[in-house]
Amino acid sequence: MDHSRSALWExxxxxxxxxxxxxxxxxxxxxxxxxxxxxDEYALRACLGDFAVIEHRLRTVINRRDEQLVLAGVPDTGGWVSLRLSDAGTGRTQVKIVFFKPMLRHERGATWSESEIRTWARDGLRRVCDFLARVPDARADRHREPGGTKLHVAKTLVGAGIFSPARPDRTVRQLHALFKWGATLAGGYCAASARSPKSLAVGDEEGELTFAEVDARSTRLAHGLAELGAGTGKKVGVLCRNHRYLVQTLVALGKLGADAVLLNTGLAGSQIDDMVRRHTVAALVADDEFVPLLRYLPQDVPLIGTGRPTEDTDTTIDELIDEGATTTLPAPAEPGRLIVLTSGTTGTPKGARRPTPGLADSAQVLSRIPLRAGDRIFVAAPIFHSWGLTALQIAMPLRAGLVVQRRFDAEGTLRAIAESKCTALFAVPIMLQRILNLPREVKARYDTSSLRIVASSGSALPRQLVTGFMDEFGDVLYNFYGSTEVSSATVAGPADLRAAPTTAGRPPQGTRIGLLGPDGDPVPPGVVGRIFVGNDMLFDGYTDGQGREIRHDLMDTGDRGYFDADGRLFVSGRDDEMIVSGGENVFPRPVEEVLVDLPQVDEAAVVGVPDSEYGQRLVAYVVVRPGARLDEDSIRAYVHQRLARFSVPREVIFVDELPRNQTGKVLKRVLTDGDLFEHAGDGDAA
Structure with missing residues (x-):
């Protein structure tokens, strides 16, 4: 190899x-x-070809820097692998790899041949050479998942049951609705009403509504909203939890061509007021519990409640429906937009204008998450968040019934899944963690065997949660990586998550991924680069006129990551979370993964703060499990044994809980601002 021994040894x-x-x-x-x-010891996880996932524990038997590394199995099975480096001329090195009794065995008993092992090793060494020579990784150059053609889209939609035989009259009415309203929520629900009028559209604590009922009620609601000033091009704020009134409101606004500004239910009163004024909202629909926060709402903005009439609201959704006309509405000249607020985990939330999805965009998700027509989907993720909204939008062409609850409750979720025979669950990781943490006897009360799909997004899935959840509920877990700005980027299915629990997966149909360096060029193999995404659902910019950087027709996600040798994407962390400590680039996420592997740790978050000596340093915030004890020194020593010296937190702070927003994301700006109640020293949750 045309590289020095010291370079290869790195x-x-x-x-x-x-x-x-x-x-x-x-x-x-x-x-x-x-x-x-x-x-040193290592836990190796591998999936070679068609082999099942295998796990080995390895121990370093010989470790002579720049010369030889020998790894053997634990316990000792007599098998080992040796890598020996020797000089082969100026700037060149001979690499000799010896496999002795390799445990590369198929579950049916077949083993890799000698030539297959040699080909595999040479392939890996070639990738190492490209890394050292800074040769761009071909996969990092606008890597596109094949299957974005119209034929592939059609096959995906047919496979999901979106196009299937039906009564001719219903098919005609379905197509007419789609032609009139387009691929909006209004078009989706009207088409579903024409095709499956008596099927479940949405179920909540108040009961169930069919597609025909949602269609009729949303028409009457649209007439009522129009009389209050909502119409094409106008904006209506929506401050609601997950329930029937939220769904009906969004469909009604779609029929009017009005923009829906989806407000986070965790916003403070002053933030809500700011968002209403900044977006020139013409009316505001709000749950009763949030009305006390709206005392400073502009007088000319009607306040519409979702509960019973009160003196603090101008009217209610039910009153508008009861009094609204039933006449058919004309299609708006322009479809209304859905404006979603960014999570605000590192700053003030911003409004992001989402484009209207088409069937091809639904096919992107369906190519990786095998939902089917007629599914019943429990949407635990807030619909005001991009992930909950994705569930609503993907259910639309599938004519899938939505089951929702106003507030997330772990046991209540299992109960609803069992009672409604839900086939899919859309949630965020902290919700899955709460479900997994339920006592075994509680989980055993509910039959969740109907679940085929548990789709998670919103934040990273910890390794222990991935394996623990699938061990408990079966291989039904899907990890969706995307954002409000770029929509879908990658999806990891059960097979990928079994092989690599922390992966973000692979791009869905019609999506391109680029890993770019500071100069905008693709990075070499194995190098962390800026993640850029290209698809037909990139957002149209923030409502303040700003946007995201575009390179090679790809949009910056604000994240950094790398591909493994098998083409899976791994997200290292946010651009704004990376710190430079003592000249080294450090991401908090690998440290967080190590911390939550400790049996005594329930949750952990790591942030970077200024440091007079090193420029920046890591600070770890740790929540200890009930009954467990930990101290700062033991945590630092544990991290030091797993990661490089510069990744060891210089400070460990024990807290009772981590601050999270309504979608379960940790609010790291709260940690760095020092607004969290904290106690240093020993962690004792007894």
């Missing part, structure tokens, strides 16, 4: 970097050791 001498270069190795995590000076 990769080959660090087994935890192998997944980025050698196919089939999905993770190789360095383990903490109890004894000082003990040999």
């Amino acid at each position: 990769v080959l001498g660090e087994p935890d970097r192998y997944p980025r270069f050698f196919r089939g190795i999905s993770s190789c995590d360095k383990l903490a050791t109890d004894e000082y000076g003990a040999p």
